[in-house]
Amino acid sequence: MKSAQAEQEVTAVTAQIEMTDDNQYLTFILSGEEYGVDILRVQEIKGWDKATPIPNTPDYLQGVINLRGAIVPIVDLRKRFGMEKLEYGPTTVVIVVRVQGEDSECIMGIVVDAVSDVYNIQEEDLRQIQSNGNEAVTESVHSIATVQEKMVILLDIDRLLNSGELATMSSITQ
Numbered sequence: 274m275k276s277a278q279a280e281q282e283v284t285a286v287t288a289q290i291e292m293t294d295d296n297q298y299l300t301f302i303l304s305g306e307e308y309g310v311d312i313l314r315v316q317e318i319k320g321w322d323k324a325t326p327i328p329n330t331p332d333y334l335q336g337v338i339n340l341r342g343a344i345v346p347i348v349d350l351r352k353r354f355g356m357e358k359l360e361y362g363p364t365t366v367v368i369v370v371r372v373q374g375e376d377s378e379c380i381m382g383i384v385v386d387a388v389s390d391v392y393n394i395q396e397e398d399l400r401q402i403q404s405n406g407n408e409a410v411t412e413s414v415h416s417i418a419t420v421q422e423k424m425v426i427l428l429d430i431d432r433l434l435n436s437g438e439l440a441t442m443s444s445i446t447q
Contacts (some may be wrong), residue, residue, distance in 0.1 A: 298392050298418075300425055301368065301385040304356045308385075309392065309418075309427045314370045316380060318388055321365040335384060338367075345369060347382040353433070361388065373431045383433070392425065394418045399427070 297320075298309035324336030324347040333352035337344050347367060351359060364387035372381050399416040415429040 291297075296372065296394055296396070298394055298425070298427055300389040300392060302368075302387045302389055303350055303385050304359075306388055307423060307425045308350075309394075309425050310370060310430050311366070312373075312391060314430050316369040316371060319367045319369065319382070321361050321384065323365060336350070338382065340369065340380070340382075343380060345380050345382050347384060348433070349384045351384075351386075364388075370430050371431065381434075390416075392420050394420065394425075400425070 297312040299312045299315050300307050300309040302308075319340075322338065324338050326336040327346075328333065333349050335347040335349050337346050339345075351357070359385070365384065366388055367382040367384055368388070369380060369382045372379050398418050398420075400418070402414045402417050413428050413430075413433045415427045418425050418427060
């Protein structure tokens with residue numbers, strides 16, 4: 274049972290979040306660049322552990338893991354974005370996120386080089402990105418923000434996979 278003090282603290286934090294015009298983003302490193310995802314979509318961060326491979330799936334799908342009884346597909350963002358392969362090391366992590374498709378929501382893990390920080394970014398600090406020729410990156414980029422004199426590429430986690438790929442992920446987890 275929650276104490277009255279705990280309930281007051283939760284209410285105060287919720288009010289503070291609702292009063293700010295900032296959006297919070299969890300940032301991570303991928304091939305030397307900093308990327309971010311909406312922190313409200315992040316379920317948890319785990320150290321890298323081997324995934325169980327699934328046959329006849331795209332090469333960027335590392336496989337699946339069992340996360341407290343839920344089957345979670347794991348996507349290697351380096352492979353998804355066509356970047357150079359890098360051996361997983363001690364800083365390699367899986368960020369478990371909730372992805373909203375057209376008809377359903379699924380949980381998926383994304384493998385990144387390292388977690389960086391959490392930033393509060395105001396809407397007016399977001400800039401749209403022009404196409405760079407890599408469709409997988411361009412389609413999933415929400416915007417770019419300058420934070421502490423560095424560029425952060427903010428991803429739209431719902432567009433990281435197209436609807437067909439998301440349907441494949443959903444079928445794996447059911």
